[in-house]
Amino acid sequence: MSPHPLPTTGPATQGPPAELERSQLLEMYRYLRLTRTLEERLVALYRQSKVIGGLFRSLGQEGESVASAYALDRGRHRDILSPLIRNLGSMLVMGAKPIEILRQYMAKAESPTHGRELNVHFNDLEKGYLGQISHLGDMIPVMAGITLTFKMRGEPRVGMVYVGDGATSTGSFHEGLNFAAVQRCPLVVIGEYNHWAYSTPPEKQFAVKDLAEKAKGYGIHAVTVDGNDVLTVYAAAKHAVERARRGKGTHFIEVKTYRRKGHAEHDDQSYQPTDELERWARENDPVDRYVKQLLENGWVEESDLAEIDGAVKDEVDQATDACVNEPLPSGETSLTGVYADPVATPRLWYRES
Amino acid sequence: MAEVTFLEALRQGLWEEMERDDRVFMLGEDIGAYGGAFKVTDGFQKKFGESRVIDTPIAEAAIVGAAAGAAHMGMRPVAEMQFIDFISCAYDMLTNYVATARYRAGLATPMVVRGPCGGYVRGGPFHSQNPEAAFFHTPGLKIVYPATARDAKGLIKASIRDDDPVIYLEHKWLYRRIKETLPEGEEILTPIGQARLAREGKDLSIISYGATVWKALEAADQLAQSDGVNAEVLDLRTLLPLDDAAIMSSVKKTNKVLIVHEDTRTGGLAGEIAARINEQAFEWLDGPIMRVTAHDVPLPYAPTLEDFVLPQTEDIVKAAKWLVKY
Numbered sequence: 001m002s003p004h005p006l007p008t009t010g011p012a013t014q015g016p017p018a019e020l021e022r023s024q025l026l027e028m029y030r031y032l033r034l035t036r037t038l039e040e041r042l043v044a045l046y047r048q049s050k051v052i053g054g055l056f057r058s059l060g061q062e063g064e065s066v067a068s069a070y071a072l073d074r075g076r077h078r079d080i081l082s083p084l085i086r087n088l089g090s091m092l093v094m095g096a097k098p099i100e101i102l103r104q105y106m107a108k109a110e111s112p113t114h115g116r117e118l119n120v121h122f123n124d125l126e127k128g129y130l131g132q133i134s135h136l137g138d139m140i141p142v143m144a145g146i147t148l149t150f151k152m153r154g155e156p157r158v159g160m161v162y163v164g165d166g167a168t169s170t171g172s173f174h175e176g177l178n179f180a181a182v183q184r185c186p187l188v189v190i191g192e193y194n195h196w197a198y199s200t201p202p203e204k205q206f207a208v209k210d211l212a213e214k215a216k217g218y219g220i221h222a223v224t225v226d227g228n229d230v231l232t233v234y235a236a237a238k239h240a241v242e243r244a245r246r247g248k249g250t251h252f253i254e255v256k257t258y259r260r261k262g263h264a265e266h267d268d269q270s271y272q273p274t275d276e277l278e279r280w281a282r283e284n285d286p287v288d289r290y291v292k293q294l295l296e297n298g299w300v301e302e303s304d305l306a307e308i309d310g311a312v313k314d315e316v317d318q319a320t321d322a323c324v325n326e327p328l329p330s331g332e333t334s335l336t337g338v339y340a341d342p343v344a345t346p347r348l349w350y351r352e353s
Numbered sequence: 354m355a356e357v358t359f360l361e362a363l364r365q366g367l368w369e370e371m372e373r374d375d376r377v378f379m380l381g382e383d384i385g386a387y388g389g390a391f392k393v394t395d396g397f398q399k400k401f402g403e404s405r406v407i408d409t410p411i412a413e414a415a416i417v418g419a420a421a422g423a424a425h426m427g428m429r430p431v432a433e434m435q436f437i438d439f440i441s442c443a444y445d446m447l448t449n450y451v452a453t454a455r456y457r458a459g460l461a462t463p464m465v466v467r468g469p470c471g472g473y474v475r476g477g478p479f480h481s482q483n484p485e486a487a488f489f490h491t492p493g494l495k496i497v498y499p500a501t502a503r504d505a506k507g508l509i510k511a512s513i514r515d516d517d518p519v520i521y522l523e524h525k526w527l528y529r530r531i532k533e534t535l536p537e538g539e540e541i542l543t544p545i546g547q548a549r550l551a552r553e554g555k556d557l558s559i560i561s562y563g564a565t566v567w568k569a570l571e572a573a574d575q576l577a578q579s580d581g582v583n584a585e586v587l588d589l590r591t592l593l594p595l596d597d598a599a600i601m602s603s604v605k606k607t608n609k610v611l612i613v614h615e616d617t618r619t620g621g622l623a624g625e626i627a628a629r630i631n632e633q634a635f636e637w638l639d640g641p642i643m644r645v646t647a648h649d650v651p652l653p654y655a656p657t658l659e660d661f662v663l664p665q666t667e668d669i670v671k672a673a674k675w676l677v678k679y
Binding site: 113116117121122123125130131133134135138140141142143144145146147148149150152171172175176178179182183337338339340341342345 | 404409416421423430449457458461492495515516
C-alpha cells in the first residue's frame with residue numbers, strides 16, 4: 001500500500017453550492033484551465049532557456065488554489081490573499097494577468113517587479129494579492145497584520161494566506177497563527193497538505209495526522225477537506241471567509257492534495273513513488289474531477305468548456321507573443337527604490353562612465 | 354521650559370505622534386496595561402485604547418511581521434522589543450521581509466522597531482546588547498541611536514514620520530541619567546541622516562554614538578583639563594545612513610580620528626567608518642584611525658567583568674593621548 005492514500009472525498013456533491021451560477025462555474029473552470037495552460041507555456045519557455053530562473057508547477061493543486069480564492073470578495077480594495085509558489089491559480093483569480101506572470105519568469109524590464117524578483121513573487125494590493133518571500137511561514141504574521149488593520153479600521157474585509165505542509169514546521173507559522181488567533185484577525189489560512197516539502201514527506205515533517213490539529217491547538221476553527229474537489233474547497237472557503245467577515249476570527253482549512261511535479265522543473269522527483277504519482281494523476285486530478293462534475297450533473301455543456309479552452313490558449317499565445325522578445329532591465333535601474341528617501345543608491349566610482 | 358529625562362522625552366515624542374496621527378499605533382509585550390518594562394508607554398493604553406496600544410504574545414517575529422502588514426496598509430506601527438536583545442528573534446522578518454519590501458515589490462513599509470539597548474547596567478548577556486551591526490549591513494533599513502533627550506524625542510518623531518522602516522535604539526543607561534530642558538510648544542524633529550557636533554575641537558575627532566557619546570565628552574573634558582588637548586566629539590545619531598559629510602568635515606579639521614562604540618569590535622561600525630575615512634579623506638590623516646570598543650566577548654554580568662569588557666572614559670582618554678602624540 002502506498003504511504004499516501006487518496007483523500008476521502010466525503011459525500012458526493014449533489015448540486016452546485018446555491019450561490020454559484022452557471023457563469024461562475026464556468027469562470028472557475030476558466031481559471032483552472034488558464035493556470036494549467038499558462039504553466040505548460042512556461043515549461044516550453046523554460047526549455048528554450050527563456051525562463052531565467054526555476055520554474056514551479058502547481059500541477060494537481062490548481063483546484064484548491066482557484067476554489068479558495070474564488071470564495072473571496074474580489075475587486076479594488078476588497079479582500080487580500082497571499083499566495084505561495086504553487087498558487088498561480090489564486091493570483092489569476094484575484095486579477096493577475098498572464099503577461100505579468102510570463103514577464104516575471106523571463107525577468108523582463110516591464111515585469112511587475114522590473115526584473116527584481118522571480119516568478120509569482122509580486123503583488124498588487126489594490127487587486128488583492130501580496131506576493132510571498134521565499135522564507136516560508138513569514139507571510140502568516142504579515143497577513144495577520146494586514147487583517148489586524150481591517151479589524152482596527154472596522155472594514156468588512158478578509159485576508160487569506162496559504163501555507164504548505166512543510167512550512168507548518170516554521171516558527172513564523174506558529175507565531176503568526178497564534179497572534180492572529182489571539183487578535184481574532186479576519187484571516188483564513190489554507191494549509192496545503194501536498195505530501196512533499198521539496199523531497200521531505202509529512203512523516204518527517206510533523207507527528208500529527210492532520211495540519212488542522214495544529215491550528216486547533218491555537219483555538220482556531222479548523223477543518224480538513226478534499227483539496228482536489230473544487231466545489232468542496234469552495235464551500236469550505238466560502239464558509240470560513242463569511243465567518244471571518246462576521247467577526248468570528250481566524251479560520252484554518254486544510255486541503256489534502258498532492259504535488260505532482262518536482263519541487264521545481266529541475267527536480268527529477270526520484271523520491272516520489274511512480275505508482276503514487278500515476279494514481280493521483282489518473283484518479284484524482286482536480287480539473288478532470290471538476291469537468292466530470294460539471295458535465296455529469298448537466299450544469300454545463302462540453303462545448304462551453306471547449307470554447308473556454310480555445311480562448312485561454314489564444315490569451316496565453318497573445319500574452320507570450322507580446323512579451324517574449326521584450327528587453328531585460330538595464331543594469332543601472334538596480335540602484336533605485338531601496339528607500340523612499342534617498343531614492344537612489346550611489347553608483348560606485350568604478351562604475352562611473 | 355521643563356527639565357525632562359531621556360525616557361520622558363521619548364515618551365513625549367511617542368505621545369505627540371499618537372495624538373497627531375491616528376494611523377500610528379503600538380504593539381509589543383507588556384506595553385499596554387503594564388506600560389512597558391521601563392514604563393516608556395505608561396498611560397498610553399488608557400489614553401489611546403486597546404486597539405492602538407496592543408499587548409501581544411511573546412513573539413517578536415509575529416510582532417514585526419504584523420507591523421509590516423499593517424504598514425503596507427497605510428498604518429504607522431511602532432513595534433516595541435521589550436529588550437532590544439530580542440530583536441534577533443525577528444531578524445529574518447526585518448532583513449528578508451521588511452528591508453526588501455520596497456525594492457523587490459514596491460511596497461511601502463513605514464514602521465518603527467524600537468527598544469532598550471546597551472550595557473553599563475549589569476544586565477548580563479541578554480539584556481545589554483547593541484544590535485546595530487547586525488542590521489547595519491542590510492540595505493532598506495534605517496537605524497537611529499539618540500544620545501540626548503532632545504534627539505530621543507526628535508528622532509522618534511522623525512522615525513514615525515519616515516516612509517521607510519527604522520530601527521530606533523534607546524540606551525537604557527541614558528533613560529533616567531540624562532536630563533535636558535526642552536522647550537514646550539515647539540515641535541522637535543531631528544532629521545534622520547544628520548550627525549550632531551557634540552563638542553567642537555581641533556586636536557582630534559572622537560566619533561561615537563549612544564551612551565559612549567557621554568563618555569567621549571567626559572574624556573574630552575579631562576583631556577582639556579589635564580593635557581590641554583582640545584578634542585572634537587561627533588555624535589552620529591543616525592547610523593544608517595551614515596552622515597559621511599559630517600564625518601569627513603571633522604576629520605579634515607582635526608586630522609586624527611578615534612572611533613568609539615560600545616558594541617564589540619570585530620565587524621562593528623567603527624570598521625566601516627574607518628574604511629570610509631580611508632577612501633574619502635586619506636590625505637588629511639596625520640595618524641592611524643583608532644578604535645575604542647568593547648572586547649569581543651558576550652557581555653558578562655558581574656560589575657567587575659562588565660566594566661572590564663566595555664569601553665570606559667579612561668580608555669578613551671588613553672587612546673586619545675596616544676593618538677595626539679602620534
